[in-house]
Amino acid sequence: MNAIEVRELVKDYGSFRAVKGISFDVREGEVFGLIGPNGAGKTTTLRIIATLLRISSGSVQVFGNDLRREPHEVRKILSYLPEDAGAYKNLTGREYLQFIADFFASGRAADEIVKKGIEIASLSDRIDDKVDTYSKGMTRRLLVSRALMTEPKLTILDELTSGLDVINAQEIRKTVKSISEKGTTVLLSSHNMLEVELMCDRIALINDGRIVELGTPAELKGKHNASNIEEVFTKVVTA
Amino acid sequence: MSSLTNIVKKEFREMLTKSTIIPVILMAVMFGYLGSMMGDVEEEVSAPPVIGLVDLDDGVISDIAFKVLNASSDMAYNGTDVDAGLEEVKKAGGVALIVLPANLSSDILNGSRGYIDVYWMMEGAGMLDAISSASVDSLLGSMSYGISAYLVNESSETDPAVVLFPVERSDTTIFQDEVMEDVSPDFLITMLSAQSFTVPFIIMMIIIMAGGMVISSMGLEKENKTLETLLTLPVSRGSIVSGKLVASALVGLVMAGIYMVGFNYYMTSIETSAEIDLAKYGLDLSPVDFILVGVSVFVSLLAALSMCMVLGTYAKNYKSAQTLTMPITLLAIIPMFITMFKDFGTLPLALQAVLFVIPFSHPMMAMRELMFGNYALVLGGIAYVTAFAIVMIAITVWIFKTDRLLTGSMKGKGLTRLLRKKR
Ligand SMILES: Nc1ncnc2c1ncn2[C@@H]1O[C@H](COP(=O)(O)OP(=O)(O)O)[C@@H](O)[C@H]1O
Ligand SMILES: [Mg+2]
Numbered sequence: 121m122n123a124i125e126v127r128e129l130v131k132d133y134g135s136f137r138a139v140k141g142i143s144f145d146v147r148e149g150e151v152f153g154l155i156g157p158n159g160a161g162k163t164t165t166l167r168i169i170a171t172l173l174r175i176s177s178g179s180v181q182v183f184g185n186d187l188r189r190e191p192h193e194v195r196k197i198l199s200y201l202p203e204d205a206g207a208y209k210n211l212t213g214r215e216y217l218q219f220i221a222d223f224f225a226s227g228r229a230a231d232e233i234v235k236k237g238i239e240i241a242s243l244s245d246r247i248d249d250k251v252d253t254y255s256k257g258m259t260r261r262l263l264v265s266r267a268l269m270t271e272p273k274l275t276i277l278d279e280l281t282s283g284l285d286v287i288n289a290q291e292i293r294k295t296v297k298s299i300s301e302k303g304t305t306v307l308l309s310s311h312n313m314l315e316v317e318l319m320c321d322r323i324a325l326i327n328d329g330r331i332v333e334l335g336t337p338a339e340l341k342g343k344h345n346a347s348n349i350e351e352v353f354t355k356v357v358t359a
Numbered sequence: 360m361s362s363l364t365n366i367v368k369k370e371f372r373e374m375l376t377k378s379t380i381i382p383v384i385l386m387a388v389m390f391g392y393l394g395s396m397m398g399d400v401e402e403e404v405s406a407p408p409v410i411g412l413v414d415l416d417d418g419v420i421s422d423i424a425f426k427v428l429n430a431s432s433d434m435a436y437n438g439t440d441v442d443a444g445l446e447e448v449k450k451a452g453g454v455a456l457i458v459l460p461a462n463l464s465s466d467i468l469n470g471s472r473g474y475i476d477v478y479w480m481m482e483g484a485g486m487l488d489a490i491s492s493a494s495v496d497s498l499l500g501s502m503s504y505g506i507s508a509y510l511v512n513e514s515s516e517t518d519p520a521v522v523l524f525p526v527e528r529s530d531t532t533i534f535q536d537e538v539m540e541d542v543s544p545d546f547l548i549t550m551l552s553a554q555s556f557t558v559p560f561i562i563m564m565i566i567i568m569a570g571g572m573v574i575s576s577m578g579l580e581k582e583n584k585t586l587e588t589l590l591t592l593p594v595s596r597g598s599i600v601s602g603k604l605v606a607s608a609l610v611g612l613v614m615a616g617i618y619m620v621g622f623n624y625y626m627t628s629i630e631t632s633a634e635i636d637l638a639k640y641g642l643d644l645s646p647v648d649f650i651l652v653g654v655s656v657f658v659s660l661l662a663a664l665s666m667c668m669v670l671g672t673y674a675k676n677y678k679s680a681q682t683l684t685m686p687i688t689l690l691a692i693i694p695m696f697i698t699m700f701k702d703f704g705t706l707p708l709a710l711q712a713v714l715f716v717i718p719f720s721h722p723m724m725a726m727r728e729l730m731f732g733n734y735a736l737v738l739g740g741i742a743y744v745t746a747f748a749i750v751m752i753a754i755t756v757w758i759f760k761t762d763r764l765l766t767g768s769m770k771g772k773g774l775t776r777l778l779r780k781k782r
Pocket of ligand 1: 158
C-alpha cells in the first residue's frame with residue numbers, strides 16, 4: 121500500500137501557480153525526499169498534504185483517505201513539522217510536549233507519549249526550562265520529538281535541518297532514520313541535496329512547481345552519470 | 360549621506376506607514392467632530408438661557424431681580440403660578456424656573472436674607488449637559504449682585520451678611536420627570552461623574568487589553584508557526600476558535616470583575632460622604648439591572664474578541680498584530696469619549712446612530728441608561744451586539760477553514776479578495 125498518492129496536484133496562490141501538476145507516490149515505511157531550490161514549491165506541497173492548504177486541482181490520498189473529503193482522518197495519522205517553527209515560549213519543553221500529547225491520548229497513555237518525547241529530544245534537564253531559553257538546535261530537537269513521539273503513521277518534515285550546525289543536524293537525521301526503521305513513513309523536504317542523499321530511500325527533484333526527476337539516489341546518479349545529487353540536479357535543470 | 364541620516368531615513372520609512380497614519384487621521388477627524396459638538400453646546404451657552412420667573416413678591420427687590428434676569432435671558436414664563444411656569448419652561452426647552460416668594464422684598468429690606476426657589480430642568484447627566492445650568496447659575500449671581508448694589512445705594516441696611524449675600528436659594532432638580540428636592544444639577548452631575556468617567560474608561564481598557572491579547576496571540580502563533588502545528592493536530596477548527604475566544608473572554612471578565620469591586624467600593628464611599636441616597640430618586644440599579652449590565656459587558660466582550668480574531672487572522676507576526684489592534688482601539692475610544700460627555704438622549708441623531716452601531720458603546724451606556732429606566736435601548740443594544748458577535752464568530756470559523764489563515768497577507772491580498780467576493 122502506498123502511504124501517499126499525489127495525482128496532478130496544482131496549487132494557485134491567487135493568479136500565481138506555485139505547484140504545476142505534480143504526481144508521485146510515497147511507499148509505506150520509506151523515507152521520501154522532495155528536493156529543489158528555494159521557491160520550487162516544496163513547502164506548498166507539504167502544507168497541502170498536511171491538510172493546511174486547499175487543493176486547487178488534482179488529488180491526494182493519505183493511507184487511503186481522500187484529503188479533500190476526510191482531512192480530519194488524515195490529521196489523526198500524520199504529524200507535520202513546519203520549517204523554522206517555534207514552540208509556545210512561555211511553556212517549558214516538558215509542558216509543550218504534554219500540551220501536544222493531550223490531543224492524542226489522556227491519562228497514563230499521554231504520559232507515555234511525553235516520556236517518549238523527552239527521550240527523543242534528549243535535552244537532559246533543560247527539558248524543564250522555558251522554551252524561550254532554548255538555542256535554535258534545542259528548539260528543533262524539541263519539535264522533532266514532538267512530531268515523532270506520537271508514533272504517527274506518516275510524518276512530514278519541512279527543511280528538517282536547515283540553519284542547524286553539523287552536530288545538531290546529524291543528531292536529528294539519526295533520530296528520524298531510527299523512527300523510520302520502526303515503521304513510520306517519512307516525507308521530508310530539503311534544499312540541501314547532500315542531506316537528502318544521506319537520508320532518503322527515494323527522492324523527487326522539484327523545480328519551479330514541477331517534478332523533474334524521481335528515483336533512488338543511486339538510480340538518478342547512474343542515469344545522469346553524476347557523482348552526487350547536486351550534479352544530477354544541475355544537469356536536469358540546465359538540460 | 361551620513362550614517363545618522365541614513366538610519367533616520369530607514370526608521371522614518373519603517374514607522375510612517377499607512378497603518379500608522381490612518382488611525383491618527385481618523386482620531387483627528389473624530390476630535391474635530393467632537394469639537395464642533397462642543398461648539399454647538401457653547402452656542403447654546405452664549406445664547407441667553409431660557410428661563411421662567413414666578414414673581415409672588417411684586418416689591419422693589421423683585422423688580423430689580425426681574426430687570427437683571429430679563430436683560431440677559433429669554434424668559435419663557437413670567438407669572439405667578441409655579442405649575443404653569445414649570446409647564447411653560449419645559450415646553451420651551453428651558454433650563455430653570457426661578458420663584459421669588461411673596462415676602463422677598465420685605466425680608467431683605469428688614470435686614471434678613473431672602474429665600475428663592477430654583478427648579479432646574481435636566482435632560483442628561485453627562486459632563487457637557489451641565490453647561491446650560493452653569494449659565495443660569497451666573498445669571499443668578501448677577502441678580503444677587505444687582506440687589507446688593509441697590510441695598511448699598513438706596514437703603515440703610517448695614518449688615519454685611521445681608522448686603523453681600525442678600526438671597527439664598529434652594530434647588531430642586533427635575534431630572535427626566537423625577538423631582539429631586541435639595542439637589543442642584545451640579546451636585547447630581549458630580550454624583551454621577553464617577554460613573555460617567557469610570558464606566559466607559561474601564562470598558563475601553565478591557566476591550567483594548569483583551570482584544571490586543573487575542574490579536575497578538577494570533578500574531579505570535581503565526582510568527583512561531585505554532586498555529587500551523589495546531590491546525591494539523593486532530594482538533595476541530597471550531598474548538599481552536601472557541602478555545603481562544605473563551606480563554607480571552609474569561610481574562611476579560613476577570614479584569615471586569617476586579618474593576619467592579621473597585622468601582623463599587625468607590626461608589627459606596629462617595630455615597631456615604633455625600634449623604635445622598637440615589638435610590639430615593641430611583642437612580643439605583645436593581646439586581647436585574649446588574650444582570651443586564653453584566654450581559655451587556657459579556658456580549659460586547661465577545662463581539663470585541665471575535666472581531667479581534669478576524670483581524671488576527673491577518674496578522675503575519677507580532678509586529679503586524681500591534682498595528683491591527685488600531686481599529687479596535689479606535690472603536691473603543693470613540694464611544695468612550697462620547698458617552699463620557701453626553702447622555703445618549705441628549706445627542707444629535709447622527710451621533711446616536713454612530714454610538715449605536717459601534718458594539719462597544721452599549722456596555723458603556725448600559726448602567727446609566729438603566730438608572731434612567733431606558734430598558735429599550737439597553738435590550739436593543741444587547742440584541743444588536745449579540746448578532747454582531749455571532750456574525751464575527753461565523754466569519755472567524757470560516758476563515759479558519761480556508762487557506763486565508765496561512766496565506767492571507769496583511770497587505771490585503773486575502774482581504775481584498777474577500778471583499779471582492781462579498782460584492
Ligand atoms: N502565501 C503565498 N502567497 C503567494 N505566493 C506564495 C505563498 N507562499 C508561497 N508562495 C510562492 O510559491 C512558490 C513556492 O513557494 P514554497 O512552496 O514556499 O517553495 P519552497 O518551499 O520550495 O522554497 C514561491 O514562488 C513562493 O513565492
Ligand atoms: Mg520551503
